[in-house]
Amino acid sequence: MSSGEPGPVELSIREKLNVVLNPVELTITNDSWQHRHHTAMKAQGGGNGETHFSVNVVSEAFRDKSTMQRHRIIYAALSDELAQGLHALSLKTKTPEEINSAASA
Incomplete structure (x- = not known):
């Protein structure tokens, strides 16, 4: 959104992922402005400004789960x-241990 304030979709994403994953780190970036010219977005009049997001999440909930399983948790939420x-x-999607191993490598 142009004001820099998170919109209702971003706030909902943040709330739900905090509840489901209890993350150590959660960064949500609204990338919608980069996609406003896509056909699907034009059909929606440019969309509501909250259609595309990048999500970086570090959580113990991902321990012993594949990337696919981690993504399914988020999509379900x-x-x-x-x-x-x-x-x-x-x-x-990473665990704290994966972040720590990457930092010490």
């Missing part, structure tokens, strides 16, 4: 948003 116009998520 955000099923309402996806049904109501959230078009795309770019996900980075």
